[in-house]
Structure formats: structure tokens, C-alpha cells
Amino acid sequence: MEREILKRLFSEMLRIRMVEEKIAALYPEQEMRCPVHLCIGQEAIAVGTCANLARDDYVLSGHRSHGHYLAKGGDLKAMMAELYGKVTGCSKGKGGSMHLVDLSAGFLGATPIVGSTIPIGVGAALGTVMRGEGRVTVVFFGEAATEEGVFHESINLAALKKLPVVFVCENNFYSVYSPLAVRQPEGRQIFELAKGYGVESHQADGNDVVEVYEAAERAVRKARRGGGPTFLEFKTYRWREHCGPYYDNDLGYRSEAEFQEWRQRCPIDRMKERLVRESLLRQGDISEMAASLEAEIREAVVFAKESPAPEEEQLFDHICSP
Ligand SMILES: Cc1ncc(C[n+]2csc(CCOP(=O)(O)OP(=O)(O)O)c2C)c(N)n1
Numbered sequence: 001m002e003r004e005i006l007k008r009l010f011s012e013m014l015r016i017r018m019v020e021e022k023i024a025a026l027y028p029e030q031e032m033r034c035p036v037h038l039c040i041g042q043e044a045i046a047v048g049t050c051a052n053l054a055r056d057d058y059v060l061s062g063h064r065s066h067g068h069y070l071a072k073g074g075d076l077k078a079m080m081a082e083l084y085g086k087v088t089g090c091s092k093g094k095g096g097s098m099h100l101v102d103l104s105a106g107f108l109g110a111t112p113i114v115g116s117t118i119p120i121g122v123g124a125a126l127g128t129v130m131r132g133e134g135r136v137t138v139v140f141f142g143e144a145a146t147e148e149g150v151f152h153e154s155i156n157l158a159a160l161k162k163l164p165v166v167f168v169c170e171n172n173f174y175s176v177y178s179p180l181a182v183r184q185p186e187g188r189q190i191f192e193l194a195k196g197y198g199v200e201s202h203q204a205d206g207n208d209v210v211e212v213y214e215a216a217e218r219a220v221r222k223a224r225r226g227g228g229p230t231f232l233e234f235k236t237y238r239w240r241e242h243c244g245p246y247y248d249n250d251l252g253y254r255s256e257a258e259f260q261e262w263r264q265r266c267p268i269d270r271m272k273e274r275l276v277r278e279s280l281l282r283q284g285d286i287s288e289m290a291a292s293l294e295a296e297i298r299e300a301v302v303f304a305k306e307s308p309a310p311e312e313e314q315l316f317d318h319i320c321s322p
């Protein structure tokens with residue numbers, strides 16, 4: 001793999017991690033009033049996948065969308081302003097963390113209704129084919145979305161019409177506090193579900209950004225040449241609480257030992273070790289990278305905090321389409 005791509009994958013993961021750590025640090029100030037679902041620990045999936053996409057390809061996401069939005073090239077300042085409910089936010093301050101959108105970056109949107117963007121992604125992909133545009137559409141969702149009927153209807157249509165869609169399932173084993181054991185039959189491999197629809201399907205390590213990149217590369221290339229959809233299941237782990245800035249292993253729905261095991265498999269640390277070992281980056285380069293990201297993030301927070309809230313008379317604008 002080219003050195004520049006490896007470095008880019010690392011710096012983009014680090015950027016998402018630092019943005020979310022900043023959100024977590026500032027959240028207790030109570031100035032961000034929307035719920036936040038952090039993807040800390042899961043960054044490799046967003047980055048490794050989106051690194052294969054062109055700016056005008058499409059991405060859709062769900063409630064845990066900061067990483068997908070940023071990896072697709074969504075505007076950081078507009079995202080931070082959205083979290084602060086400001087008029088300069090990407091949803092004009094009315095959507096919050098779970099309604100990110102940046103059409104200029106091909107990020108068609110994120111919504112909190114689990115599974116709801118899967119049919120929208122498939123419909124968008126159908127549109128691109130009907131218009132002969134050659135774009136690829138990626139839909140990111142958690143493993144719980146595969147328990148919904150809409151997932152099955154959507155993947156069926158994508159298979160039938162050979163649509164250029166890549167379904168990216170982030171299997172972090174939990175839906176809020178419910179482990180897979182109480183939701184799906186023992187022994188099921190989620191990626192096998194897609195095979196039942198005749199869709200090519202693979203499972204890979206979601207904490208290894210190179211593995212993600214290579215799996216996504218094949219899927220995107222296949223979609224682009226008219227070969228139809230692919231389903232990718234990436235195993236990973238959410239580090240923090242389901243919703244909010246804190247850790248919640250003390251609640252007892254998962255064990256501290258399980259968390260620590262995944263903590264050791266941090267996608268960013270693993271990539272950093274590789275880059276240093278292969279002399280692609282020195283510790284000094286990484287510190288410089290972090291300093292420049294810190295400055296960018298600080299600027300975005302200042303922009304968000306200093307931006308005005310929407311005016312009262314704008315309250316009902318942009319709430320639903322005309
Ligand atoms: C249709 C629907 N049902 C339930 C919820 C409540 N809910 C929000 S996030 C979530 C967990 C989803 O788990 P998963 O898809 O695995 O994503 P993760 O949170 O693990 O990233 C649930 C049940 C919802 N938002 N939408």
C-alpha cells in the first residue's frame with residue numbers, strides 16, 4: 001500500500017478521535033444540548049471505507065455518525081456548530097448530532113431512527129443508476145439494524161437491481177445495553193445473512209484500518225463497474241457509553257475485562273505502531289500532526305460557541321420539506 005495512503009488513514013482516524021475526545025471533554029459544560037453517540041474505538045471503519053470514495057459518491061449514516069461525516073469530508077465547523085444548536089450548523093442548529101448532513105461532500109445525511117437510512121441509501125443508489133451517474137453509495141449502520149425488516153427489504157432490492165451500494169455493518173456486539181446473545185440466534189454470523197439474498201458478503205477486523213480499506217476497496221470497485229452490492233461486516237467495539245461522553249462499564253451489562261481486551265486493540269495505536277516500525281512516521285511527526293489537529297478543532301469550537309442561535313422567527317423553517 002502506498003505510504004501516503006497509510007499516513008492519511010492514520011491522520012484521519014486521529015482527527016476523528018481528537019474531535020470526539022474534545023466533544024466528550026466539553027459536553028459536561030451543558031452547552032451542547034443534543035445527545036451524542038461517540039464512535040471512539042470504531043474510527044477505522046469510517047476512515048478505511050471512505051478513503052475509497054470520491055467526493056461525489058454518497059454516504060448515509062445513523063445515530064453514531066460523527067466519524068462517517070468527517071471521513072467523507074463533511075465540514076468540521078458546521079458539525080461543531082450543529083452540536084451547539086447554532087444557525088451556522090449543518091442542519092441550521094435544529095438537528096443536533098444525529099442529523100448531520102453535508103451535501104457538498106456527498107454526505108446525504110444521518111438520522112437516529114435505527115435502519116432508516118438503509119432504504120434511503122438504496123433509493124439514492126437507484127437514482128444514480130437511472131441518471132447514469134456512476135456514483136457509489138455507502139450506508140453505515142450498526143449490527144442491530146440487521147434485526148429490522150427494512151434492512152432485509154432494502155438489501156433484496158439492491159440485489160435485484162444490482163445497485164452500486166456497499167452496506168457497511170459495524171458490529172460492536174451491543175444495541176444500547178443488549179448484547180447479541182439476547183437478540184440473535186447463537187452462532188449466527190451476521191454477514192451470512194446477506195448471502196441469503198445473493199449478495200457478496202465479507203467479515204473483517206474493524207479495528208484494522210488497512211483490512212477495512214482493502215475490503216472496502218474491492219466492494220467499491222465492484223459497485224463502480226456495475227457488479228452490484230456488497231455487504232461488509234466489521235467487528236469492533238464502542239468504548240464509551242451508548243449515548244453520552246462517559247464510560248459505563250460499571251453498569252454491569254458488559255465486563256471491564258471485555259472492554260480492556262478491546263482497548264488493547266485500539267485501531268489508532270495499532271496503526272501508529274506500524275507507521276513508526278516501518279519508519280513512515282517519527283514520534284515527532286505524530287506530535288506535530290496532533291498539534292495541528294488540536295488547533296483546527298479549537299478553532300471549530302470557537303466558531304461554534306461564537307455563532308448565533310437561530311432566531312425565534314426561524315423556528316419552523318426547514319423542519320420538514322415543503
Ligand atoms: C427504530 C428504532 N428503534 C430503537 C431505537 C432506539 N435506539 C437508538 S440507538 C439503538 C441501538 C442501535 O444499536 P446498533 O444498531 O448496533 O448501533 P450502535 O449503537 O451499537 O452503534 C437503539 C435501540 C431507535 N432509535 N430506532
Ligand SMILES: [Mg+2]
Pocket residue numbers: 142143144170171172173174175176
Ligand atoms: Mg451495535
